[in-house]
Amino acid sequence: MSNAPSHNWGLEQIVADLRASREQLHRTRHPLGIRELPSREAVVNIVTGLRAAMFPTHYGAPDLTDETVDYYVGHTLESTLRLLAEQIRRALRYLPEYGATPDAQLQERAFTVAREFATQLADIRAVLVSDIQAAFTGDPAAQHITEILLCYPGVWAMTHHRIAHALHRLGVPLLARFINEIAHSATGIDIHPGATIGRSFFIDHGTGVVIGETAIIGERVRLYQAVTLGAKSFAADEDGTLIKGNARHPIVEDDVVIYAGATILGRVTIGRGSVIGGNVWLTHSVPPGSSVSQGRVREGERNDNGRQ
Numbered sequence: 001m002s003n004a005p006s007h008n009w010g011l012e013q014i015v016a017d018l019r020a021s022r023e024q025l026h027r028t029r030h031p032l033g034i035r036e037l038p039s040r041e042a043v044v045n046i047v048t049g050l051r052a053a054m055f056p057t058h059y060g061a062p063d064l065t066d067e068t069v070d071y072y073v074g075h076t077l078e079s080t081l082r083l084l085a086e087q088i089r090r091a092l093r094y095l096p097e098y099g100a101t102p103d104a105q106l107q108e109r110a111f112t113v114a115r116e117f118a119t120q121l122a123d124i125r126a127v128l129v130s131d132i133q134a135a136f137t138g139d140p141a142a143q144h145i146t147e148i149l150l151c152y153p154g155v156w157a158m159t160h161h162r163i164a165h166a167l168h169r170l171g172v173p174l175l176a177r178f179i180n181e182i183a184h185s186a187t188g189i190d191i192h193p194g195a196t197i198g199r200s201f202f203i204d205h206g207t208g209v210v211i212g213e214t215a216i217i218g219e220r221v222r223l224y225q226a227v228t229l230g231a232k233s234f235a236a237d238e239d240g241t242l243i244k245g246n247a248r249h250p251i252v253e254d255d256v257v258i259y260a261g262a263t264i265l266g267r268v269t270i271g272r273g274s275v276i277g278g279n280v281w282l283t284h285s286v287p288p289g290s291s292v293s294q295g296r297v298r299e300g301e302r303n304d305n306g307r308q
Contacts, residue, residue, distance in 0.1 A: 153189060154205075157184075158197075215252070262279065
């Protein structure tokens with residue numbers, strides 16, 4: 001006979017306690033009891049497929065030729081968009097307006113959104129190319145475009161953001177947030193999909209950058225690591241519940257440079273062509289052409305290189 005001790009885990013009571021917590025005391029499930037969640041694995045595969053379709057010679061099959069590349073792009077898009085439509089369907093169910101929508105109608109809506117998104121891919125690619133070119137122009141350590149596409153976390157994060165922002169605008173905020181949070185976990189760059197970011201945007205180094213939901217960023221803007229474009233305060237209603245959707249993050253106009261560790265909070269405007277120095281804490285607007293360092297604001301002192 002075995003001399004191993006007999007253990008009683010008391011699982012019956014533990015399982016009962018967990019059920020009470022799950023179903024009665026501390027519910028986290030959707031009120032309608034939805035169990036079909038968007039899949040992280042599927043979302044990763046979607047972004048991988050979209051990236052390969054937009055940049056097939058860098059992220060696609062290694063043996064592509066001029067004769068086969070279009071076939072590869074079409075085949076990749078067909079499977080990726082089918083996967084995307086299914087994830088859109090799952091995400092739409094979490095919106096109040098689709099809570100009672102019949103499954104067939106929801107599936108048709110998901111297909112329509114995915115098809116509309118697909119028509120925007122060429123424009124998304126064009127903006128990403130401007131981001132890649134901004135990285136190449138703005139970083140003297142960059143040797144060529146391939147290095148940027150394969151190695152730069154800022155470009156990786158912006159690829160996710162450009163995709164997610166398009167889906168956010170098409171009315172799929174849960175899936176959009178999922179896409180950007182996958183990039184956040186991989187790069188340390190936290191961009192809300194609602195943030196509006198212009199062309200030729202460059203995040204150098206990147207770790208610790210935070211860009212809030214209602215931030216608006218112009219063209220040819222450059223950020224360094226640990227920059228925060230955040231909210232200064234949060235409006236609440238009479239019972240203390242936070243009011244969502246208010247414009248509460250900064251507006252950064254064209255040709256602004258924000259150096260490492262700067263924190264800019266609230267619905268303030270950083271005027272065109274300004275330079276915000278490292279570790280600056282800023283909660284008020286500054287006019288175009290300003291040069292802001294710790295403790296002082298100087299107007300019109302930026303040189304051609306965008307440095308103080």
